[in-house]
Amino acid sequence: MAAPIAYSLIATDLDGTLLRGDDTLSDRSLAALARVADTGAQHLVVTGRPAPRVRPLLDDLRCTGLAVCGQGAQVYDAGADRLLWSITLDRELAETALGKIEAEVGQVYAAVDQDGVDGLTLIEPGYLMPHPTLPAVRVDRRDDLWGEPISKVLLRHPYLTDDELAATARSVVGSLATVTMSGPGTVELQPCGVTKATGLALAAEHLGLRPADTIAFGDMPNDIPMFDWAAHGVAMANAHPELKAVADEITLSNEDDGIAVVLERLLGGTAQYGPLTLSIEP
Numbered sequence: 001m002a003a004p005i006a007y008s009l010i011a012t013d014l015d016g017t018l019l020r021g022d023d024t025l026s027d028r029s030l031a032a033l034a035r036v037a038d039t040g041a042q043h044l045v046v047t048g049r050p051a052p053r054v055r056p057l058l059d060d061l062r063c064t065g066l067a068v069c070g071q072g073a074q075v076y077d078a079g080a081d082r083l084l085w086s087i088t089l090d091r092e093l094a095e096t097a098l099g100k101i102e103a104e105v106g107q108v109y110a111a112v113d114q115d116g117v118d119g120l121t122l123i124e125p126g127y128l129m130p131h132p133t134l135p136a137v138r139v140d141r142r143d144d145l146w147g148e149p150i151s152k153v154l155l156r157h158p159y160l161t162d163d164e165l166a167a168t169a170r171s172v173v174g175s176l177a178t179v180t181m182s183g184p185g186t187v188e189l190q191p192c193g194v195t196k197a198t199g200l201a202l203a204a205e206h207l208g209l210r211p212a213d214t215i216a217f218g219d220m221p222n223d224i225p226m227f228d229w230a231a232h233g234v235a236m237a238n239a240h241p242e243l244k245a246v247a248d249e250i251t252l253s254n255e256d257d258g259i260a261v262v263l264e265r266l267l268g269g270t271a272q273y274g275p276l277t278l279s280i281e282p
Contacts, residue, residue, distance in 0.1 A: 005039050005266045008213040011200055011226060014047040015183050016219035016254050017236055023133050025060055032260035035267050042207055046196050046226060048182040050113040050151055051076040053134055070113060070151040071180055071190045071222060072199030081117055085202055088115050088149040089191045097176040097189055101169050111154040112145045127156060130185035153189040162187055180222040197225035217259050218243060234262055
């Protein structure tokens with residue numbers, strides 16, 4: 001086994017962080033994560049994607065352990081293909097929250113992620129998937145979104161920016177739900193009090209690991225609770241300003257293998273890819 005690195009748990013977001021824009025993983029990132037595994041450290045995916053949308057990526061990562069999915073609402077065991085833990089968003093509360101938001105900003109377009117390892121992503125008329133590669137089922141009307149238990153609601157507005165929509169949603173939703181912004185075109189409602197940090201904490205406890213053992217990587221405001229929980233938070237160069245403001249470190253972008261750059265440094269560098277480049281905020 002290789003020499004240990006400073007952190008026993010490496011928590012990575014997917015979109016805009018570990019994944020490139022075309023939803024692929026670079027050879028350099030895969031090699032860095034393989035070297036981390038050789039030290040005995042654990043890699044934990046912590047993503048807003050629901051468990052069914054994460055399965056293929058976990059296969060690419062050869063992950064048979066845990067993953068935190070659905071913005072922390074699910075802890076998924078990839079090897080057993082089952083949820084160790086999940087919490088759903090009350091559908092009546094979700095409808096009430098949507099009504100409050102639309103009373104302020106006019107019509108929004110909504111989608112939901114159903115709970116469970118085989119849950120579907122349902123989208124109402126007018127909703128455009130921010131990731132066109134992800135499968136979704138279009139329904140005829142909003143009422144059709146609520147037929148099965150859900151883990152979260154995704155929102156889009158015809159002209160408001162994500163920041164504007166998220167700010168308004170937070171101002172009116174209150175304790176009905178937690179509002180997050182997880183990527184371009186992705187404002188979400190999830191169960192109140194549930195964040196990536198709550199899911200990460202549950203998974204870490206299951207693994208016998210602590211915040212002090214953890215380095216976390218992300219790119220959007222929904223990663224802020226995870227950074228607050230972990231000992232060290234690394235924002236990508238392409239990250240949202242709100243996340244950069246609370247990061248301990250800023251690495252290169254997801255397109256430039258920013259995660260691999262940091263892991264290689266922690267592992268003592270690698271000659272294969274040349275010198276490391278890193279930007280650290282004061």
